[in-house]
Amino acid sequence: MSEGHFPARRAVIKGAGLAVGAGLLSALAPAAAAPGEADLWSGEYWARKGDVALYLYRKRVGAPVRGEPPRPVLFLVHGSSISSRPLFDLEVPGRGDYSLMNVFARRGFDVWTMDHENYGRSSRTSGNSDVASGVEDLEAAAEVVRRETGRERMHVCGESSGALRAGGFAMVRPERVDRLVLLAFTYKGEGSPTLAKRAEQLAFFRSHNMRPRDRAMIRSIFTRDRPGTSEPEVAEALADAELEFGEQAPTGTYLDMTANLPLVDPRKVHAPVLLARGEHDGIATVEDLGEFFRLLPNNDRQFVILPGLAHSVVLATNRQLFWHVMHAFLTMPAPLAT
Secondary structure: OOHHHOOOOHHHHHOOOOOOOOOOOOEEOOOOOOOOOOOEEEEEEEEEEOOEEEEEEEEEEOOOOOOOOOOOEEEEEOOOOOOHHHHHOEOOOOOOOEOHHHHHHHOOOEEEEEOOOOOOOOOOOOOOOOHHHHHHHHHHHHHHHHHHHOOOOEEEEEEOHHHHHHHHHHHHOHHHEEEEEEEOOOOOOOOOHHHHHHHHHHHHHHHOOEEEOOHHHHHHHHHOOOOOOOOHHHHHHHHHHHHHHOOEEEOHHHHHHHHOOOOOOHHHOOOOEEEEEEOOOOOOOHHHHHHHHHHOOOOOEEEEEEOOOOOOOOOOOOHHHHHHHHHHHHOOOOOOOO
């Protein structure tokens, strides 16, 4: 199924309800499987949001078998500048495993991700792909995941503005969220040097739906807070993978983070929450996140500061610290009744 089947106009879908359609396009084996990867299966799917086609990608150990017990589902939500597979399924030759999808598929999860509207392989429209649009994308994707896996609920993990999308989804569709992981999240944005710098371009974000996103910008993701927290080879591999989709990205989440915070009300997030930040992350202060954490109504919650990491948690040199805390959180045993 090609994007040509779905006329991509934001104006059309504004008045349309969410519509979902999906088809398994292929069962993809890794092109050159590294040791330990031969057992990984992958598949591509499409969801529909009105006239917008949304690309979904799935990884797990072994192909799905009808009638098998469902595995826990982990859905990964990308941020403002990088689409799903370059962020969550990146190959960096000779530098170890950078695919978060591989890591958690090997740990028994059925791992999914998606390109939001105007990102990656999904439809291009006249919209700016703000956080509200991203929540609608997740609603459409959740229907595909439910049908394909048999799971009504899924763990959701978002990084940066992906965490805002994930948190927004948890507010409006709490029945679909099991446990929620918010990485490099920002609540009100107060005291954030990254957002203060970004706000200098607020007039541009208000007047344009797309912004430049070239190799230098992608490199800056890894250097703006604390150089040395990510390997230089990672930035180059990420740029190689992402720039296949062009040198622009939507402005919507940048506008939201500089002018419209807060977007996630912690009082309305009822799922268990893991809030994780790199110690050098400039997108939010500890005080900003601490206020959000205190207002969460579910006492099954954790706030973790990861040493030696900056804004990019998923692709950091010390990413194994994040793997550890997220795996522990997602596999937390249920407490005994008291």
